[in-house]
Amino acid sequence: MNYFSEAFAAAIQLIFQFDPKIYQIVWTSLKISLIATFFASLLGVISGIGVAISEFTGKRFLQHLLNTLMAMPTVMIGLIFYGLLSRRGPLGELGLLYTQTAVILGEACLILPIIMNMTLVAVQSADNRLIITLKILGAKSHQQILLILSELRFVIMAAIITGFGRAIGEVGAAMMLGGNIQGSTRTMTTAIALETSKGDFELGLALGFLLLLIAFAVNLLLQLLENKA
Numbered sequence: 375m376n377y378f379s380e381a382f383a384a385a386i387q388l389i390f391q392f393d394p395k396i397y398q399i400v401w402t403s404l405k406i407s408l409i410a411t412f413f414a415s416l417l418g419v420i421s422g423i424g425v426a427i428s429e430f431t432g433k434r435f436l437q438h439l440l441n442t443l444m445a446m447p448t449v450m451i452g453l454i455f456y457g458l459l460s461r462r463g464p465l466g467e468l469g470l471l472y473t474q475t476a477v478i479l480g481e482a483c484l485i486l487p488i489i490m491n492m493t494l495v496a497v498q499s500a501d502n503r504l505i506i507t508l509k510i511l512g513a514k515s516h517q518q519i520l521l522i523l524s525e526l527r528f529v530i531m532a533a534i535i536t537g538f539g540r541a542i543g544e545v546g547a548a549m550m551l552g553g554n555i556q557g558s559t560r561t562m563t564t565a566i567a568l569e570t571s572k573g574d575f576e577l578g579l580a581l582g583f584l585l586l587l588i589a590f591a592v593n594l595l596l597q598l599l600e601n602k603a
Contacts, residue, residue: 385579396577400584403561406474406548407541410481414541415534418486422493422533423519427505437494443487451484452550459551472553477561480547485537492533496526532599539592543585 388396425436457463459471470476497505504525508518523530545563552559554568562585570578 381575381579384576385583388576388580389583393580396580396584398557399560399562399565399581402474402559403542403563403585404588406477406559406561407481407538407544410478410541411485411534411538413478414482414486414489414537418489418537419493419523419530419534420519422490423497423522424515425490426494426497427515427518427522437491440487440491440494444491446484446487448484448544448546449550451480452547455480455483455547456550471551472555472559474552474559476551477548477559480551481541481544484544484547485540488540489533489537492536493530496529496533497522500526528599528602532596535592535596535599539589539596542588542592 425433455476456471458465459468459476460466461471470479500522504522505518508521513521543563545561545567548554548559548561549564549567552561552564554560554564560568562581566578566581566585569575569581
């Protein structure tokens with residue numbers, strides 16, 4: 375008990391001392407996750423709305439596929455991209471493995487199905503008169519997408535925030551694609567795993583508290599958006 379209480383006190387001290395080592399890791403995590411969420415949102419939101427307002431063969435299969443991909447283990451994403459980006463892989467010449475770009479790619483692909491599927495469900499769950507009215511008024515596809523974005527902005531933002539929450543807490547792909555390089559690709563989750571295994575429980579605990587604080591802020595924002603929606 376004394377060990378844990380002492381580690382707890384040391385972790386709190388590290389946080390409030392604004393240890394640059396800790397906050398560099400936090401900033402790296404936030405930067406990678408925000409960039410990944412931005413690109414995944416660009417593609418996921420537009421694709422989700424596009425699928426929702428369209429009728430085509432295989433739509434139901436696509437929805438089942440998205441539901442499956444939402445539960446895909448992160449190490450599977452890491453394994454696929456590791457094979458693509460390694461020296462012997464088809465994209466090995468780009469030299470992206472063990473860089474922030476590789477981690478961003480992995481996290482973006484991890485959360486893309488989440489954002490796309492949640493957007494798709496949001497549009498399908500909206501008032502049926504919305505899409506019918508837009509089509510009757512002769513709105514083109516891009517006009518329909520823009521108007522739906524405006525009408526369902528809070529629900530879609532909740533989907534984006536959910537994706538960010540998954541990205542910031544991801545560890546498998548970040549470890550495999552980033553290599554946990556200090557000052558470059560070391561994120562909060564990979565640093566927690568590394569430092570705890572090295573015996574630096576205080577640093578791991580401090581990063582865990584900060585990760586929990588970010589998760590709390592994300593969930594609070596989600597709740598506020600759900601109330602507005």
